[in-house]
Amino acid sequence: MKSKKIISGLLALSLVFGGAVVPSAVIGNSVISASASSICDDSLFISYGGNHAVDFTSEDNHYSYYIFKDGTVYLFEIQGLYDDTGEWHKYDEEMVMPSEIDGKAVTCIGYAAVGTNSIVKKITVPEGITMIDNGAFQSSYSLESIDLPDTVTYIGDYAFECDEKLKSFKIPPKVTTINNLTFMGCKSLTSVSIPDGVTSIGDYAFEYCESLPSVNIPDSVTSIGDGCFYGCVNLRSIVIPASVTSISKNAFVKDEYYENNEIKYRPLKNLTIYCYKGSYAEEYAKANGLKYCLLDQGFVYKQLDDNTIEIIKYVGNDTEVNIPSKIDNIPVTSIHSAAFYGSNTIKSVVIPDSVVSLGDAVFGGCTNLENVSLSNNVRSIGQVVFSGCSSLKEIVIPDSVTSIDSAAFLDCIGLEKVYLSNNLETIGASAFNGCKSLKEIVIPDSVISIESAAFVNCTGLESVTIPKNVVSIGEYAFAVCDNLTIYCYTNSAAQQYAIDNEIKYERIDASKPFVPTYPTNIKVDHSEQYHQVRFTWDKVENAEKYGIAVYLAGKWRIQTQNITGTIYTTPKNLTPGKTYKVAIAAKVNGQWDVNNAIKNAVTVTVK
Incomplete structure (x- = not known):
């Protein structure tokens, strides 16, 4: 039994580390090397009489693995055990990869470690794993979710190929490359989170991810490979930063057909590329007949007929958002319906005074939004x-x-x-x-x-x-x-x-035993975020208007005399820590009651 397992391990080793002929995947008219070579080679492992494979049986599984020269483990096969009924039991619906085997830390999940199956629905990979090798989880047809730790730095080619029920995926923050065919055939994938730090997206990385509606590519990415989103028929939007300087010609193709003995390609007709003015992505979209919208600081915008700018959509991920008053020196005057809808990263928004119009549902569903400073002209x-x-x-x-x-x-x-x-x-x-x-x-x-x-x-x-x-x-x-x-x-x-x-x-x-001719019940609210002070007071009967005065340099100085309501908010960005004495007067029957206003002045300190 054990000798058979060692032979099996050596056979896998010939695929992973050996020099055998490697098969190729033919996609459309392109041929991609489906390299079964690992990122590791024989020289990295401890040899046992010329063999590298080791078998180990724990209480709940049987593993085959190799040992790196640093004493850590490359896990290349999960073999399973006989259960209490005598039946061979290899996989459960939920699988937790081991963090150590026989006292040795596992650092790499190897080629085809989880073999082709329709059983496993969830996989948890523990902290300490740094590498997911080529094809490690490919053809896990029922896999719906997988949790990778932040310690992972490398994910190999076709690692999740044909995991047809995988719904979402968060790429760990230390990964720098999305390799060829990584998510090919993940038909149920609806969201993928790509971290800052990824610099390239390989050939056919997301081919036939038919349920994927949108992708946000971070500023660190410089290249998008051939056929990257081939067959992503429901892809509606993709944000491409100015950092991208290379996009292969067939990156956004729906399918292909023959005409006059030539292969031709149909583009993803529902796709809109969100890109920056003058960027490589803009030129790419123009050259390939793809729809595109321009970006500025994460804002999708368009220039209107009256030579103003409308913000169409926000695709950034900042927590504090300051909407620009101008883009390309053209004033921003409106924000389109649902422009920020469901943007759950946003905590605060400042809307400039240039904006006069807010569309419906602009911030609808922004569940983490705490502070909003509205335009004074909306x-x-x-x-x-x-x-x-x-x-x-x-x-x-x-x-x-x-x-x-x-x-x-x-x-x-x-x-x-x-x-x-x-x-x-x-x-x-x-x-x-x-x-x-x-x-x-x-x-x-x-x-x-x-x-x-x-x-x-x-x-x-x-x-x-x-x-x-x-x-x-x-x-x-x-x-x-x-x-x-x-x-x-x-x-x-x-x-x-x-x-x-x-x-x-x-x-x-x-x-009304007493009708005051000056504001009473003056209340003060502070905004630490905007360094503002807001005053409210009870309405004075028959008041025509109200005025604000501040005691400065030994004199009362009028700030305004045209307040028609019972609220006054100071300008933003007052000096924190500075103290002011403020009097609020009312004009009743054509007369300002200044004396009582001064007697009832309040002292405030800016926060």
Whole structure:
């Protein structure tokens, strides 16, 4: 028995290390050497009387392996054992590769270590493995997932060839080359993560990965091999960085056919190449009749007829995103629908003041988005723009905005504070539906309509102040807000809504023993990210406008006198640690009550 195993091991050795004739794979009109040679050769191993193979039986398996001269193991065959019933048992649905055999550390999974099978569904490779040799896991027809450790530095040719049910793959960060045929025939592969550090993608590396919809190639890659994405019929988008200086002619081919005794190729007609202006990829796309869109800093964009730029899509992976105000010296004025949809790496976004238009669902499903600085010139918040942004805690809607469209903040379950535009007129249907962390909302005087279900399921909402000017409140606007008190005016639409829906309410104008002519209940919020300070205060009855003054160099200096609402946000990037004394005055019946404003001044320190 043992002698047969050693012979079997030597036969495998002749394939892996020997000098036998190596077969070739014929693909289309191309021939690729399906080299069965390992990255290792005989000189690296300890010899036992001219043989290298060693057999070892543990409690749960029988292995054949070679020993490197450094004492570590090259595992080339998992043979299995007889089970309790006497049946030969080689594979289970879940396989954990050994980290050591007979006290020796395993560092390399060898050629065809896991032989052709339709049993194994999951493989775990332990820390310490550094090499996955050619064909190590090929033809594991039922394999759905494999976990490789960060210690892996090399993955060989056709390592996962014809693993037809493999769904996703994360290439370890130390791997520098995706070799020939690595994922050939992985028909179910829908995602592959390529790390920075990979410099080349080999010939036919992803051939016939028929379910693969998109690929993001990192900046480290310089070459894409022949037939790399041959037959990837559902590939819709690929990001190619400016670092790529070589793409083989048939890299993006659907199939081939004969015409007049010549082989011709049909391109992947649904593919769009995202590339940089003036890059090799742009020229390649033009020369081969492929669709392409231009990139800048990870932003896909197009120039509009009015000589402005629209951001179409974001394909970067930064956590902090600053949208440029200009691309090629042309102003960026709009962001297309769903441009950032589902970008879960993003934590903060700054939108420049050049942007006036946000399309629907721009940031929908960005579950890790925490901070957004909106353009001060954006006109409306479109449908489902921030829907599902569950990590978003605060939003300041600038005074340029006049409408918030339906479901704009749907299911922003972490949203705690909302500062509405002082020129807002309409709050759309389901605009804040499911914002369960929202406790208080002050509707500005400019609003005239709150549409149906606008704040439905805001289960944490305790206080909402609704001005006289609101004349329409839709059905279920505040449904399932069980702890809510509505603060409203006598005979207003808000009071009637509260009565009709049996919601607790208090009339703001019920009794007025004292009517101040200066702002009271001044609150201060700080933004450490943008080094800003925001002031809010209670509305002063009959106030025409408000003003802000700061005490500098022994004098009160007016900053603005044209505030129409009860919110003021300082400019960004104030000096952290600097302390200011700030007075907020109201103009009532044509008079500024400066004295009381100064008496009630607040002191703030920039964070």
